[in-house]
Amino acid sequence: MGNRVRILDSADGRRGLLEWAEPVIYDRLCDAYLRSLGAGVDAFRLARLHGRVWRALIAGDDANYERLRMELIAAVAGGGLDIAALGRADAQTLAELLDIVAMRFQRSERAASSYRLALLELAERLVARGAAV
Numbered sequence: 674m675g676n677r678v679r680i681l682d683s684a685d686g687r688r689g690l691l692e693w694a695e696p697v698i699y700d701r702l703c704d705a706y707l708r709s710l711g712a713g714v715d716a717f718r719l720a721r722l723h724g725r726v727w728r729a730l731i732a733g734d735d736a737n738y739e740r741l742r743m744e745l746i747a748a749v750a751g752g753g754l755d756i757a758a759l760g761r762a763d764a765q766t767l768a769e770l771l772d773i774v775a776m777r778f779q780r781s782e783r784a785a786s787s788y789r790l791a792l793l794e795l796a797e798r799l800v801a802r803g804a805a806v
Contacts, residue, residue, distance in 0.1 A: 683795055686791025689784070690731050694770060699724045705762035715752050722748055723762060763799050766791060790795045 702723045706716035722745050729738035749758055770792055778785040 683787060683790040683794050686787035686789070687731055687733065689788060690791060693729055694731070695724065695728065697769055697773060698727045698766050702762050703767040705758070705765050709754055709758050710752060714753065718750060719748055730798060
């Protein structure tokens with residue numbers, strides 16, 4: 674039963690993230706790519722593509738996630754960045770989302786817990802898939 678509760682809670686967290694996190698994710702990714710590439714179309718293009726990768730990841734759309742991630746890797750390499758730039762951008766994004774959950778949902782332990790579980794699962798998937806690249 675405990676495992677079932679965790680699955681339900683993380684699913685609630687994912688649904689919530691799909692509702693409100695997209696602008697935050699895009700903002701963090703823009704910041705990461707602007708720092709690496711400077712102002713320009715490439716930074717915004719990479720941030721948009723990377724945001725689509727995140728959306729597929731949060732939605733649990735593995736096929737789209739894999740396709741978009743490979744597209745992102747090629748775009749990052751084509752932009753003159755190394756693959757580590759993806760990991761740094763993902764880490765900044767996760768940290769920002771965790772900060773928001775800690776501040777915004779401090780009065781609702783159930784909501785905060787479901788978001789933390791969802792973010793931990795996303796982090797596990799990012800690390801596992803990042804190691805495979």
